[in-house]
Amino acid sequence: MSSDGFRPLDEKLLVEYLKGTPSLAAKLGSQFDKLEIKEVGDGNLNFVYIVIGSSGAVVIKQALPYIRCIGESWPMTKERAYFEATTLQDHGRLCPAHVPEVYHFDREMCLIGMRYIEPPHIILRKGLIAGIEYPLLAEHISEYLARTLFYTSLLYLTTTNHKSAVAKYCGNVELCRLTEQVVFSDPYKVSEYNRWTTPYLDADAEAVREDSILKVEVAQLKSKFCERAQALIHGDLHTGSVMVTTDSTQVIDPEFAFYGPMGFDIGAFIGNLILAYFAQDGHAEKGTDRKLYKEWILKTISDTWNLFYRKFTALWDKNKDGPGEAYLPAIYNNPELQLLVQQKYMEDLFHDSLGFGAAKMIRRIVGVAHVEDFESIKEASKRADCERKALNFAKTLLKERKKFHNISEVVAAIEHLDK
Amino acid sequence: MSSDGFRPLDEKLLVEYLKGTPSLAAKLGSQFDKLEIKEVGDGNLNFVYIVIGSSGAVVIKQALPYIRCIGESWPMTKERAYFEATTLQDHGRLCPAHVPEVYHFDREMCLIGMRYIEPPHIILRKGLIAGIEYPLLAEHISEYLARTLFYTSLLYLTTTNHKSAVAKYCGNVELCRLTEQVVFSDPYKVSEYNRWTTPYLDADAEAVREDSILKVEVAQLKSKFCERAQALIHGDLHTGSVMVTTDSTQVIDPEFAFYGPMGFDIGAFIGNLILAYFAQDGHAEKGTDRKLYKEWILKTISDTWNLFYRKFTALWDKNKDGPGEAYLPAIYNNPELQLLVQQKYMEDLFHDSLGFGAAKMIRRIVGVAHVEDFESIKEASKRADCERKALNFAKTLLKERKKFHNISEVVAAIEHLDK
Known part of the structure; x- marks a missing residue:
């Protein structure tokens, strides 16, 4: 854990995080030992986890402090998660039919919990x-x-x-x-x-x-x-x-x-x-x-x-x-x-x-x-x-x-x- | 004096203020009882005092929290003094020959102390x-x-x-x-x-x-x-x-x-x-x-x-x-x-x-x-x-x-x- 409160999440930390976050836990249901978790980000820019629980699903997106393009690593502020979250919220209010709902945002962790856009999307x-x-x-x-x-x-x-x-x-x-x-x-x-x-x-x-x-x-x-x-x-x-x-x-x-x-x-x-x-x-x-x-x-x-x-x-x-x-x-x-x-x-x-x-x-x-x-x-x-x-x-x-x-x-x- | 530390200056308060402000006092010299003070602002927008002392002169400009146009009074943030001061400083660095020097800025008082642009200007x-x-x-x-x-x-x-x-x-x-x-x-x-x-x-x-x-x-x-x-x-x-x-x-x-x-x-x-x-x-x-x-x-x-x-x-x-x-x-x-x-x-x-x-x-x-x-x-x-x-x-x-x-x-x- 870095001094600013940011920790990149692995699956184990993710489950802890979900348990401790009522707005997300409520979506998933109570059976945390049976969560289905899949990392679907490209791993270079953000972690993106699909989490499916007994009563619903969420997507957890966490920004990492760099981006990688063809092998090169460019440092890139993880503060971008803040602008992504506020835009999803601002645009979501204006056009809820076409913008996924944000359930949770953690600025320190650069983490957005949002609607899982389910298959067949x-x-x-x-x-x-x-x-x-x-x-x-x-x-x-x-x-x-x-x-x-x-x-x-x-x-x-x-x-x-x-x-x-x-x-x-x-x-x-x-x-x-x-x-x-x-x-x-x-x-x-x-x-x-x-x-x-x-x-x-x-x-x-x-x-x-x-x-x-x-x-x-x-x-x-x-x-x-x-x-x-x-x-x-x-x-x-x-x-x-x-x-x-x-x-x-x-x-x-x-x-x-x-x-x-x-x-x-x-x-x-x-x-x-x-x-x-x-x-x-x-x-x-x-x-x-x-x-x-x-x-x-x-x-x-x-x-x-x-x-x-x-x-x-x-x-x-x-x-x-x-x-x-x-x-x-x-x-x-x-x-x-x-x-x-x-x-x-x-x-x-x-x-x-x-x-x-x-x-x-x-x-x-x-x-x-x-x-x-x-x-x-x-x-x-x-x-x-x-x-x-x-x-x-x-x-x-x-x-x-x-x-x-x-x-x-x-x-x-x-x-x-x-x- | 208002809760935010702002006081509109009259001549008496002005002299006190100048005494207590080394960067301005230094310009004027020590004889505060012999200052020549003239209010030259239109009184509707800002106070503008020309202050002439034994060893130099300054202009004191204080923004008031309103402007008045043909009898109408419009409230107008006195924070404008901050933008005026920083612009005088920014532009002054870029073009000192044509921008008066700022000696002092007091954000709470919305007060700028600056060069007196002397006659025959x-x-x-x-x-x-x-x-x-x-x-x-x-x-x-x-x-x-x-x-x-x-x-x-x-x-x-x-x-x-x-x-x-x-x-x-x-x-x-x-x-x-x-x-x-x-x-x-x-x-x-x-x-x-x-x-x-x-x-x-x-x-x-x-x-x-x-x-x-x-x-x-x-x-x-x-x-x-x-x-x-x-x-x-x-x-x-x-x-x-x-x-x-x-x-x-x-x-x-x-x-x-x-x-x-x-x-x-x-x-x-x-x-x-x-x-x-x-x-x-x-x-x-x-x-x-x-x-x-x-x-x-x-x-x-x-x-x-x-x-x-x-x-x-x-x-x-x-x-x-x-x-x-x-x-x-x-x-x-x-x-x-x-x-x-x-x-x-x-x-x-x-x-x-x-x-x-x-x-x-x-x-x-x-x-x-x-x-x-x-x-x-x-x-x-x-x-x-x-x-x-x-x-x-x-x-x-x-x-x-x-x-x-x-x-x-x-x-x-x-x-x-x-x-």
Whole structure:
């Protein structure tokens, strides 16, 4: 046990901890000698235990004071558990249907006790690789995005409450710095951490590092990421942070949360769907060309943005006389003007989302952390073909994002490049 | 004396306080019975005492827990003294030539002891009304702006240091809220606080409130003001916050300081020079048509921006391998690319500055707080003519700011409107 009260938990300590914590013990029932315990974290970042008792189950997640990426160990504040817990609570209040409930948080132990998201929930990314359709995914994620982003922005909050929340989440700077490095910096320079499907993408990776226009654009997105406290964003909303069944969608792991640009969340999700799309040809086998599945992914991309647009502006309309101070009703005082400011706001948000989404795609192909969508394509040349298409699309999207007027044009551009 | 240790000072208490405070006593010399004390604050916002002793002088500024505007008393945290003191210290370290030295700060008493800016220094605004040329003004202010903004931005700071400073200054939210209201909101709606030269400008004030394009644009500036933590800005850099002689320029009163958009400071200064310009016809008398003086003001506007551009980018070049994390040298690794990112950055900053400058002009004509430049024009119809020109120019500038490519075009537009 370290001086600050932190102890990494093994199974034995875990059982003791559960016994001594009424809010968790109550969920599990009294038979502590019969608990079923499974460690499911990757062990590099966090411990994640599934604990199943006689009357219920919980997940225990404990942050460790480092992260490990391809063998390298980076020290990383375990305080991130605090920001993850408070975000799960804040976002959970705003969108309980799609955020797992927190039963317990222990700041000293960096430990969150939360809802066990039970089978048949799986990680969305794995579902996308398996070619499974989730008919409610766009509906659910757009609901999550609209509610969490709207209610933590100045469209709903007073500037007093907003600034106080911004100040609190400034404390999560180490996780922000990790994003700054791996998303906005490393892919655009020579870095020991970068990797790609070599030798096939060697020239492509080099082209990214030598693309001046791309680097000018990514600098602007990085500044926006660092400077613009627009809403409490999840901060890492890729398809590995979402658990799904055909009728449930649960957003997990908001340890990167802070007050940042909304487009970073929207873009992360859409960008990862586009990665999933371009990976499909690598998963196609005889008799399953994935053609219909690719269409479903494109439809889900469209639906996510369009439903988000509708839900977000509906929340705005509903709360236009609420506490939010960005657009005072006494100024934006007629329906045409209200429509005009919304259109402008949503247009900017759309372009931000495309830019951030593209940056998130690029870093998954030539940066440190790759995605299973591509990694699971065993044949390297086939994988490289898929990755190159995704990379080329992402570069265009990042550089030309302001030329797209709506999501249909984005989808059309994906289809065009995929021909 | 209130429970928190705060006591508003009268002259008697002041002398006691000075005796008991070595850092101030040392400046004044030992003859406390012969101190010359003058209260020069407006008494509505702060006490400001000039204290002259046998061996030197100090200014004592104490924040009061309210502000008063046209008879109305608004409660206003006296904690603003803390943000004023730390900004004087932070900016003072970065630009000692143009920021008065802080000798002493007492957080409980909300009291700053600082350099007495001695005669013949006067408030710049009064000099502009009197028609006095300040040949070094643009040189000095551009130096102040370049150094304070550059060194507190991500061009120089690590994101760790930047986020920590951002969090601290989030505490100055009450002063930010005052700006949000009086600059970005009240002028665009019916408000009991607004006033203008009536009846002459009644239609003009109404036109501001009914100008949808203007209101869409001002909303974007307001969002940027509330969300974008770009650098530690002064927050109220009009010509009343600057004291001058022909060879000295001192920036005072940064109680509105926080991490906000740089363009807000640059725009405040330039916008107030433009107000001074349009007020000149109201000050012209027989034999002094102020024509040459108006030319000097326009030259000062040009020089301020152009010198700022040169100094700011020179600091950037000099520190391109420094701690700043916005543009890593390994990415922005050749002179052409460095030039490209600087041009883009400065172009955005220019447009921000014009937008904020225009907003600051508008609020001085149809909002709560007016400027002596116009107020001192006794004849109302003449005053209204001057104000209308300034207002019309500001509206154009705010709406069309992105069409201006350089400051010469802005100056040309001023001259064109003034014909």
